[in-house]
Amino acid sequence: MKNKFLSIMFILSLALMTACSNSDTEKAEAPEGANEPETTKVDRTDLILATTTSTQDSGLLDELIPMFEEENPYKVKTIAVGTGQALEMGVKGEADTLLTHAPASEKELVDNEDVLNYQQVMYNDFVVVGPTADPAGVKGLSTTEAFAKIFESQSVFVSRGDDSGTHKKELQLWEEASLTPSENEAYLETGQGMGNSLQVAAEKQGYILTDRATYLAQKDTLGEFEVLVEGDDNLLNIYHVMEVNPEKSDMINVEGAKAFVEFMIDEDTQSTIAEFGVEEYGEPLFFLFE
The missing domain is CATH 3.40.190.10 (Periplasmic binding protein-like II)
Structure with missing residues (x-):
């Protein structure tokens, strides 16, 4: 009876050892991350x-x-x-x-x-912006009239001077006014983008042609600086x-x-x-x- 009991215990021990061994083997053979969710990588x-x-x-x-x-x-x-x-x-x-x-x-x-x-x-549209004090007195004028007054008063006018769309439009407006902007000693070219040029104009208390979107986006950083000329048909910006x-x-x-x-x-x-x-x-x- 004792021998039979020992035999049964020996068989159960072998079965337990085999089960543990199989479990460890399955874990070892399972690919890493097999139970992790798949992620889709997009090649850009x-x-x-x-x-x-x-x-x-x-x-x-x-x-x-x-x-x-x-x-x-x-x-x-x-x-x-x-x-x-x-x-x-x-x-x-x-x-x-x-x-x-x-x-x-x-x-x-x-x-x-x-x-x-x-x-x-x-x-959107282009606008002429400048100091609230408006030393050239251009507020509410047409673009041609405003450019003429800025030129005649030799007021500071800041140009991007970078062959941008805004610069091209500005040169067109000077031409329509029959004026050569460089003859104004206070005419300043930045060679920079719209945002930086607006900052320069505000610092110099000068006038500048800008697209309305960039002006509105930077308005809070410009101080006493506002839209003075707007609404002309030739200021459309497509x-x-x-x-x-x-x-x-x-x-x-x-x-x-x-x-x-x-x-x-x-x-x-x-x-x-x-x-x-x-x-x-x-x-x-x-x-x-x-």
């Missing part, structure tokens, strides 16, 4: 966007680019420069897509087939988006550029643009075409 390719500083300084791109990247497998690398420089990058095939605001210059690229899929996105022709370079991200253009004119994106600035500034910074 770079998309180079050449654009004007106003879309950057206004904060609009900070709103739109995360939306685009969430919906598409691309990482946007933004190069914010003057529109002239952005367009030149397109001509040289150094960018994939462009977002600019100089229609006359853009049309040259369209006609030369440097760019494709040319689309209107939004608009933005377009376009793809760079892939024939310009074999490095062009064709699919990414197309996706970005389509994103910018998509209904949801357009709604976001129309609402941008309302909560913070009490008015939109950009408007949509009907």
Whole structure:
């Protein structure tokens, strides 16, 4: 009886040892992380966007680019420069897509087939801003009258001087007034973007042409500085988006550029643009075409 009991205990011990051994083997053979949830990794390719500083300084791109990247497998690398420089990058095939605001210059690229899929996105307006004291007395005048008074009084006028869309518009306005701005000794060129140029104008207590969006975004940092001239038909500021022709370079991200253009004119994106600035500034910074 004793021997039978010992036999039974020996068999049970062997069974227990075998079970433990199998359990350890299964654990060892199980792939690491087998019970962890799978995560999807998105391979992103770079998309180079050449654009004007106003879309950057206004904060609009900070709103739109995360939306685009969430919906598409691309990482946007933004190069914010003057529109002239952005367009030149397109001509040289150094960018994939462009977002600019100089229609006359853009049309040259369209006609030369440097760019494709040319689309209107939004608009706002240019305004002349200056010190609240308004030493040249231009408040409420037409653009041509205001430029003439600034010139005649030899008041400080700050120009971007960077071949940007805003600079191109400013030179057009001087031409319409039949004036040569450099003949004013107080005419100052910064060679910088819109945000920095506004700061210089405020410091110098001078006048400057700016897009309304960047002015509103920086208004609180400018002190006694306000919009003095606005509303003229020639102050309309139109933005377009376009793809760079892939024939310009074999490095062009064709699919990414197309996706970005389509994103910018998509209904949801357009709604976001129309609402941008309302909560913070009490008015939109950009408007949509009907």
